[in-house]
Amino acid sequence: MNSSKPIVRKSSNSSVDRIYERLKQMAMNYKFRPGEPLNEVELAASFGVSRTPLREVLNRLVAEGLLDFVPRRGFSCRALDTKMIFDLYEVRCGLEMMSAKLATERATDAEVSTLVTLWKTASQKFGELSPLECAQCDERFHEQIATLSRNAELLHSLQAINARAHYLRLISMEKVHYRHNTCDEHQLILKAIQKRNVEAAVNCMSAHVSLRQEQLVEVIKEGIARLYMT
Amino acid sequence: MNSSKPIVRKSSNSSVDRIYERLKQMAMNYKFRPGEPLNEVELAASFGVSRTPLREVLNRLVAEGLLDFVPRRGFSCRALDTKMIFDLYEVRCGLEMMSAKLATERATDAEVSTLVTLWKTASQKFGELSPLECAQCDERFHEQIATLSRNAELLHSLQAINARAHYLRLISMEKVHYRHNTCDEHQLILKAIQKRNVEAAVNCMSAHVSLRQEQLVEVIKEGIARLYMT
DNA sequence: AAATACAAGTTTGTATACAAAAGAGTAAAA
DNA sequence: TTTTACTCTTTTGTATACAAACTTGTATTT
Numbered sequence: 001m002n003s004s005k006p007i008v009r010k011s012s013n014s015s016v017d018r019i020y021e022r023l024k025q026m027a028m029n030y031k032f033r034p035g036e037p038l039n040e041v042e043l044a045a046s047f048g049v050s051r052t053p054l055r056e057v058l059n060r061l062v063a064e065g066l067l068d069f070v071p072r073r074g075f076s077c078r079a080l081d082t083k084m085i086f087d088l089y090e091v092r093c094g095l096e097m098m099s100a101k102l103a104t105e106r107a108t109d110a111e112v113s114t115l116v117t118l119w120k121t122a123s124q125k126f127g128e129l130s131p132l133e134c135a136q137c138d139e140r141f142h143e144q145i146a147t148l149s150r151n152a153e154l155l156h157s158l159q160a161i162n163a164r165a166h167y168l169r170l171i172s173m174e175k176v177h178y179r180h181n182t183c184d185e186h187q188l189i190l191k192a193i194q195k196r197n198v199e200a201a202v203n204c205m206s207a208h209v210s211l212r213q214e215q216l217v218e219v220i221k222e223g224i225a226r227l228y229m230t
Numbered sequence: 231m232n233s234s235k236p237i238v239r240k241s242s243n244s245s246v247d248r249i250y251e252r253l254k255q256m257a258m259n260y261k262f263r264p265g266e267p268l269n270e271v272e273l274a275a276s277f278g279v280s281r282t283p284l285r286e287v288l289n290r291l292v293a294e295g296l297l298d299f300v301p302r303r304g305f306s307c308r309a310l311d312t313k314m315i316f317d318l319y320e321v322r323c324g325l326e327m328m329s330a331k332l333a334t335e336r337a338t339d340a341e342v343s344t345l346v347t348l349w350k351t352a353s354q355k356f357g358e359l360s361p362l363e364c365a366q367c368d369e370r371f372h373e374q375i376a377t378l379s380r381n382a383e384l385l386h387s388l389q390a391i392n393a394r395a396h397y398l399r400l401i402s403m404e405k406v407h408y409r410h411n412t413c414d415e416h417q418l419i420l421k422a423i424q425k426r427n428v429e430a431a432v433n434c435m436s437a438h439v440s441l442r443q444e445q446l447v448e449v450i451k452e453g454i455a456r457l458y459m460t
Numbered sequence: 461a462a463a464t465a466c467a468a469g470t471t472t473g474t475a476t477a478c479a480a481a482a483g484a485g486t487a488a489a490a
Numbered sequence: 491t492t493t494t495a496c497t498c499t500t501t502t503g504t505a506t507a508c509a510a511a512c513t514t515g516t517a518t519t520t
Contacts (some may be wrong), residue, residue, distance in 0.1 A: 014301055023466065040502075050434030050475045051502090052282065056289045071244055072481060072502065086381040091328075098324040153317040157387070244503065270472075279471090280505045302472065302511060 014210055015053040018166060022047070023057050027066040028166040033227055034079040038067075065164055070162050080224050081219065085168065089216060092161045093209045095154060096142065100205035102149035104193045112194045119190060123183035124168045131173040134182065138169065145193075145205075171226070172211070245283040252277070253287050257296040257307060258396045260457055264309040268297075295394055310454050312447065315398065319446060322391045323439045325384060326372065330435035332379035334423045335349065341378055342424045349420060353413035361403040364412065371416050375423075375435075401456070402441070402449045 032038060044054045058075045061067040068078050078084075122137065129137065139162050146155040162169075172178045185208040192200035211219070262268060274284045291297040298306050308314075352367065359367065369392050376385040392399075402408045415438040422430035423444045441449070 016473085017301065037501090039500095041500095052476090053473055055503095056285060059286045059289050060293045063290045071247070075500065084382065087381045090332075090381055091325075091383045091387060094324060094328040095321075098321075102320075151317045151320055152314065153321045158320060246503085267471090269470095271470095282504055282506090285473095303474065 015047075015049045016056055019047045019049060019054065020057050020060070023054075024061060024064075024066065024163065027061055028163050030077060030080075030167050030169075030223075030227055032077040034077045035068075036076055037073065038075045040074065054155075064160055080167075080185065080220060080227070082220055085165075085216065085220055086213070087209070088161060088164060088200075089209075092158070092165065093206060095158055095161070096145075096209045097202045097203050099142070099146045099149045099151075099154055100189065100193070100201040101198050102151060102197045103145050103152070104196055104201045106150045107148035107193065112190065115144060115148075116187075116190050117196060119183070119186050123187065126179075126183045131170055131179070132181050134173040135166065135170045138173070138182055139166070145189070148193075168216075168219050168223055171223050172215075175219075178215075245279045246286055249279060249284065250287050250290070254291060254294075254296065254393070257291055258393050259400075260307060260310075260397050260453075262307040263306045265298075266306055267303065268305045268307075269306065290460070294390055310397075310450055310457070312450055314448055315395075315446065316443070318391060318394060319439075321434060321443070322388070322395065323387055325391070326375075326435050326439045327432045329372070329376045329379045329381075329384055329388065330347045330419065331428050332381060333375050333383070334426055334428045334431045336380045337378035337423065339424075342420065343375060345378075346417075346420050346424060348411070349416050353417065356409075356413045361400055361409070364403040364409050365396065365400045368403070368412055369396070369412040373452055375419070378423075398446075398449050398453055402445075405449075408442050408445075 026032065038058070040051050040054060040058075044051045047054065058067060058069070062069045062075065066078065068076050070076075119141065126134065126137070142162065143155065143159060146158045149155070173182075185204065189201060189204045189208060192204050256262065266286070269289075270281050270284060274281045277284065288297060292299045292305065296308065300306075349371065356364065356367070366457070372392065373385065373389060376388045379385070403412075414439050415434065419431060419434045419438060422434050
């Protein structure tokens with residue numbers, strides 16, 4: 001007997017689903033200048049859809065913290081506000097520490113081993129990767145740890161924060177000295193988890209995640225500058 | 231010279247704004263049975279608007295974790311999934327501890343004093359309040375602490391979690407023995423903050439927030455039962 | 461009787477239309 | 491020159507229309 005209806009949900013052919021990821025990527029990478037109003041008709045036309053599904057996506061991105069919305073004035077990219085970024089990173093740090101703690105307590109030995117070998121090989125060619133690839137690697141690493149924490153809400157929160165921090169993470173990965181330690185620090189974190197040393201894991205994660213304030217200011221400055229350079 | 235244009239934004243007369251709070255309240259209080267599909271035309275009619283603004287609100291509530299959405303099957307209230315609730319409370323506990331720590335470090339003496347006296351008087355008539363009022367008091371307390379943490383992102387995250395946990399909090403407030411300690415524990419937390427004792431503040435907060443698992447299971451069970459009693 | 465096929469009725473997904481508000485530009489007045 | 495008033499244009503907010511997908515019920519076939 002052949003199998004029943006195909007379960008595979010082909011990336012849903014709805015307009016909303018098609019444009020959601022694209023628009024999200026654009027917002028994450030600040031393809032729109034902060035504050036500059038997004039023209040709905042123009043944007044809809046560029047995606048080949050009408051305003052109705054576009055606005056549904058825009059609303060969703062507002063709720064995710066990627067866009068701003070002012071009634072009667074429309075949608076726009078969120079400003080790169082220094083205080084907001086600081087707050088965001090502070091929350092991220094707390095959640096990442098929690099993630100490290102729970103992963104240490106809950107991951108199986110096999111899961112940790114897999115990650116250890118995975119990142120051992122990955123670190124060897126880390127130097128050749130583009131900044132974007134480095135950023136994506138880093139994001140993936142942290143999501144993998146969060147997955148091991150066995151807490152779907154925690155994973156989801158961290159993913160949301162990562163989306164908002166993506167632009168700055170990318171910039172920081174272009175500075176060689178930021179990128180330099182990434183892999184070693186990942187190894188340290190994994191080793192601590194492997195030894196089931198919660199305190200060490202949390203401390204390594206904290207050290208890895210928390211840029212010093214001056215560095216963060218530096219990166220934000222660079223990010224803003226880049227937005228306004230033609 | 232009379233003042234310029236009224237700055238007061240009268241709760242924005244757009245349809246979306248008008249129905250957003252109402253619909254959010256309904257979702258928070260599980261006025262819809264989980265999984266039961268929300269009929270858009272019916273709902274829109276009941277609010278006296280068309281489907282377009284309604285769907286914008288529904289999408290927003292999905293992004294906030296209050297509703298579910300399945301393409302071509304529509305919107306529905308999220309199920310009271312035990313694992314999900316556990317995860318949610320675990321994240322909440324982490325964020326509340328962070329909130330207590332930061333508030334201890336950053337609040338002014340005056341701010342803390344205000345809260346201390348406010349809750350000292352409030353605790354005297356706490357026994358006479360309805361469960362709903364108790365729940366709202368508790369929510370307000372935690373939001374006040376988060377405000378003192380000076381981290382807008384943290385406050386926002388906690389508000390989002392509180393909205394999702396509201397239904398269960400309300401139920402737990404109906405059990406007298408849960409409600410009983412609320413005020414005393416709030417006092418303890420404030421005292422620790424007042425003494426600038428970070429560790430004590432964090433521990434008090436942790437103890438206050440984290441129900442034991444059996445208790446949480448109990449509350450969830452009650453919550454589900456109540457949903458399906460005519 | 462169970463299974464299949466088909467038709468009618470719902471409900472969602474999206475385009476389009478139009479009114480109301482905001483913005484831009486120009487001319488008149490201080 | 492600056493301010494104010496007014497018109498024209500653009501853009502948002504929302505209702506409505508309609509097609510495609512899903513459901514349900516009935517009839518037909520095995």
